[in-house]
Amino acid sequence: MQPLDIDYMLGLVPVLLGYVPLTLGMALASMAFALVLAALLAVERVVRVPVLDQAVMLFISFFRGTPLLVQLFLFYYGLPQLMSFLTQINGVTAAIMGLTLHFAAYMAESIRAAIIGVDRNQWEASMAVGMTRAQMLRRIVLPQASRVAAPTLVNYFIDMIKSTSLAFTLGVTELMGATQKEAAGSFLYFESFIVVAVIYWIIVEVLSYGQRLLESRMEEAYAR
Amino acid sequence: MTGVSGLTKRFGTNTVLDNIDLEIEDGERVVIIGPSGTGKSTLLRAINFLDHPDAGTITVGDLSVDAARASRRNILALRRRTAFVFQNYALFANKTARENITEALVTVQKRSRADAEARADEVLRETGLLDKADSYPAALSGGQQQRVGIGRAMALDADLMLFDEPTSALDPEWVGEVLDLMRRVAEQRQTMLIVTHEMQFAREIADRIVFMDGGRIVEQGPPSQIFDAPHDKRTRDFLRRVG
Ligand SMILES: Nc1ncnc2c1ncn2[C@@H]1O[C@H](COP(=O)(O)OP(=O)(O)OP(=O)(O)O)[C@@H](O)[C@H]1O
Ligand SMILES: [Mg+2]
Numbered sequence: 001m002q003p004l005d006i007d008y009m010l011g012l013v014p015v016l017l018g019y020v021p022l023t024l025g026m027a028l029a030s031m032a033f034a035l036v037l038a039a040l041l042a043v044e045r046v047v048r049v050p051v052l053d054q055a056v057m058l059f060i061s062f063f064r065g066t067p068l069l070v071q072l073f074l075f076y077y078g079l080p081q082l083m084s085f086l087t088q089i090n091g092v093t094a095a096i097m098g099l100t101l102h103f104a105a106y107m108a109e110s111i112r113a114a115i116i117g118v119d120r121n122q123w124e125a126s127m128a129v130g131m132t133r134a135q136m137l138r139r140i141v142l143p144q145a146s147r148v149a150a151p152t153l154v155n156y157f158i159d160m161i162k163s164t165s166l167a168f169t170l171g172v173t174e175l176m177g178a179t180q181k182e183a184a185g186s187f188l189y190f191e192s193f194i195v196v197a198v199i200y201w202i203i204v205e206v207l208s209y210g211q212r213l214l215e216s217r218m219e220e221a222y223a224r
Numbered sequence: 225m226t227g228v229s230g231l232t233k234r235f236g237t238n239t240v241l242d243n244i245d246l247e248i249e250d251g252e253r254v255v256i257i258g259p260s261g262t263g264k265s266t267l268l269r270a271i272n273f274l275d276h277p278d279a280g281t282i283t284v285g286d287l288s289v290d291a292a293r294a295s296r297r298n299i300l301a302l303r304r305r306t307a308f309v310f311q312n313y314a315l316f317a318n319k320t321a322r323e324n325i326t327e328a329l330v331t332v333q334k335r336s337r338a339d340a341e342a343r344a345d346e347v348l349r350e351t352g353l354l355d356k357a358d359s360y361p362a363a364l365s366g367g368q369q370q371r372v373g374i375g376r377a378m379a380l381d382a383d384l385m386l387f388d389e390p391t392s393a394l395d396p397e398w399v400g401e402v403l404d405l406m407r408r409v410a411e412q413r414q415t416m417l418i419v420t421h422e423m424q425f426a427r428e429i430a431d432r433i434v435f436m437d438g439g440r441i442v443e444q445g446p447p448s449q450i451f452d453a454p455h456d457k458r459t460r461d462f463l464r465r466v467g
Binding site: 119121122124125126127128129130131132135139140143144147222223 | 274304318328
């Protein structure tokens with residue numbers, strides 16, 4: 001067994017850190033889109049608009065039932081074939097699309113569960129004062145549901161950050177792609193991948209800390 | 225003029241409201257009494273379509289809605305002319321006491337925030353809860369929560385206020401303060417339809433008592449008549465049981 005090349009590893013850190021913004025950027029963009037989409041899907045699943053409901057169920061079932069990698073390839077390689085005007089699709093765009101749809105499907109289910117968990121009397125009180133269904137959801141039900149769903153949604157965000165590494169298979173040089181290139185140049189595979197693993201790990205730990213803060217704040221929610 | 229005619233509600237094959245006719249004068253206080261499972265809550269909930277009635281007409285002020293052909297707009301309009309006080313308070317858990325009152329004034333009645341807050345503070349003062357204005361429901365006692373619930377209903381300036389056993393979920397120590405507040409609402413000549421098991425309170429506040437049994441109105445009249453000289457055997461049996 002050879003000793004680790006510590007100097008190489010230390011030198012690699014700043015190089016890889018330069019790719020953190022792209023990785024986090026993809027995750028943040030996907031998360032923002034996914035949250036909006038998931039909230040819409042969840043509300044639809046609760047309200048159950050005929051026909052649309054079947055479509056939404058199919059959508060959720062498909063994006064939960066197939067591997068993320070397959071979905072990414074479908075967008076990156078498949079979509080341009082299907083729609084000729086998209087002669088080529090940018091890898092980052094395809095990754096954000098795939099991550100958005102994939103995670104929206106999962107998040108929709110936890111938001112739906114949180115909405116259903118809101119006490120019936122909250123719906124009834126909203127109706128009794130004459131709110132429209134949209135007002136009731138926006139002002140009363142969704143704010144309460146989002147408090148309940150928040151810790152789970154942070155879990156999905158953490159998962160999403162790690163899943164951005166799959167974008168390197170679409171030719172995107174993000175954190176993982178950059179590491180792959182560095183490793184191929186230096187042949188120091190173990191050193192390279194352990195460094196990138198630690199970088200992912202630290203990002204996730206920071207988020208988990210934030211999540212714990214969030215959870216303790218949630219426990220005292222509305223208790224003032 | 226306010227009231228219902230031919231109001232019918234079924235849950236499956238169970239007819240819970242059987243062709244109910246009830247007229248209420250402006251400013252009148254009507255108290256509904258009757259055994260458990262008789263349809264008292266369902267009657268109140270049918271008036272504002274929390275439970276969609278199967279048939280009948282509901283009139284509040286100048287608005288009449290035919291249950292069989294009620295549109296979403298009709299239902300909203302009806303709800304905006306009524307106010308509801310729930311047995312379990314049903315305060316908005318994500319809103320402070322003050323926000324519970326301003327919420328509908330701003331989102332439903334489209335009043336300005338400043339206007340709504342002024343009205344909320346007025347109501348909070350009347351309910352004796354101004355010092356709790358910024359508290360969330362979870363931090364209030366049952367009695368305080370129900371006073372906010374009544375305040376939320378008062379602030380709407382509704383043509384008809386509906387109370388569904390507003391003191392039944394309360395610890396005995398809080399019942400008095402809630403009944404006191406309802407007396408004050410009554411003094412303002414607010415039209416009130418109240419379901420309660422507080423017979424002493426009913427006798428004192430009501431212009432008219434309605435006795436319901438099995439989804440029908442069995443008899444009605446001034447408190448002295450219903451309590452002291454009931455005509456129907458079912459009324460007598462019920463009153464004997466509740467003491
Ligand atoms: N959502 C519902 N689904 C099915 N049945 C219902 C529903 N709500 C009420 N019922 C039935 O309707 C009948 C009348 O109920 P309701 O709650 O109106 O009675 P109540 O007079 O208010 O009784 P209580 O004094 O116990 O509050 C009961 O038999 C009840 O089981
Ligand atoms: Mg009842």
